[in-house]
Amino acid sequence: MTRSRRAIALATIAVSMAALAGCSASAVGSTSGAACAPEDIKLIGQVRNETNPYEKSWLDGGQELAESLDLEQKRLTYAGESPKQLEQIRQELSTGNPECMVLNVLPNSDSDTTPIVKAVEEAGAHVVTQWNKPADVHPWDGYDSWIAHITYDGVDSGYQIAKAMFESMGGEGNVIALQGILATAAAKDRFAGLELALEEYPGITLLDQQAADFDRTKAFDITKTLLTKYGADVGGVWAANDDMALGALKALDAAGLAGEVKVVGIDAVPEAVQAIEDGAITATVSSDGPWQGGIGLAMGYCALTGELDVTAQPNKNREFFAKQFLVTEDNAADYLTPSIDLADFDCANVFNRVDKALG
Template identity: 30%
Template structure:
């Protein structure tokens, strides 16, 4: 009887070890079969020929490394057709989510809709898309920024004088909204007149050229508002060459512009904090790519930068 009991215990022990072995192997197999948690994000940026977007890109890359996600960057070079092709290329690389900084808010709708059809979430940064479904938008309040610039100019010129507006790329939400805020601040003022509003493509060389032409047509100008710092710096160069003393206000707070402000060469610039936009964009993208709920809009605070 005792011998039989010992045999049963021995068999039970062996069976237990075998089951434990099978259980361990099954757990290992399950671990190996867990879904891949790696996230790949595609970033289509309007241009890297602008310090603002270089800063945005650089901070996005740093944040991607910290978050453990892969970031693939494509430079559209301010070419709408190239951006649409870039987005298609990123989709073919099986990105989990697209971050898009539109070259043109209306034209980019085609790319957004294409991503929608492929079930790839899209987040826009700095500039909005006019069509397609976007899960979130990350940007500063450009209308408020334009208004801040206009109010600063009015205060500096004593509420009277002729103004010039250098507009960004037509079709971008940034240009539209900054211009809207500026005009809300200055239009209707009895002794203030905007004598010229011309596009200069968010570009320094173009800002120089356009401002030179404006100065030939209008000799009496008190202030210039440029939709970005690159155009503001171009305008400043034209003003210097003409031997004029005109207040210049830009937008973006790039390093060159802040330096010009601190030297007293530019009156002010609106700090939009591109690094913060890039950082928030990647963090929100990583969350959205993994199915987490994100907010429709993440505002980034603005700041008026004047001489220290």
């Protein structure tokens, strides 16, 4: 599939359906009833920061999709500051033509999702949110511009990495846990997965748990403190993401314990996957950051060009757990270089990774 072929094909569909060269309220196929010429569509990806390699891979995936469509993706980062995130979005919505704008957004916390989607709804733009939202708020609850919410089964991923670590410890020993941002569903669910695994392995004891906010530096500092407190009693470090796992690994190295203490994380960033290959980390879970970065933009693009009628989709396609994959030494080589398959973003394929509905 070439860039020009796909862009031209979708442009032809949009023109034939809507007879437009821009946006109109009379066309069909999108959540708001508007359709846009492909070249008029503005793509925006927003994450906390690009120092986190997983979040950088998200924006890289969005850029690769954008380039395949002869478009650009605007990369926004808000440094984990909720007011800044919302202000960035409002600023974008106030410029240009929001009716031809697609945002693929990582809300900073569950409570940030509602004001984000309300701002997008008011401006007439389109948005896909990922990871965080209140459990009782849904895209089909009166929102015309909220295309979908995508997340991953955090309980399952937290459980999978815990089980892999416990098995590597022979089912016996003590562990410490590094939680993420406690106001997010991802952090809560992943820790719940750890707790489930602990119930199944009575020989494993959780010595301590601290919130390191998905941040490598905080994880390094906290792990140093906990190693000082518990010393050689620590046999494993469970981390709610790879960035924290890598911070813990650095602290273990500084304490002369690298290779003696098991470490697990989530995200399958290249540095962590390489550490799995090298035997320094036991396991991680891939949610496929590059795919996440592209899929939200692809959904919006297909809706705005008239090739995807979002309102005709069942609820399970508008709010879902996407497929995820456990990465261990047995398959780490397959995950060393994150990449995307542009076929995943064809309009007929955008729901191919729906694993199960939320709840």
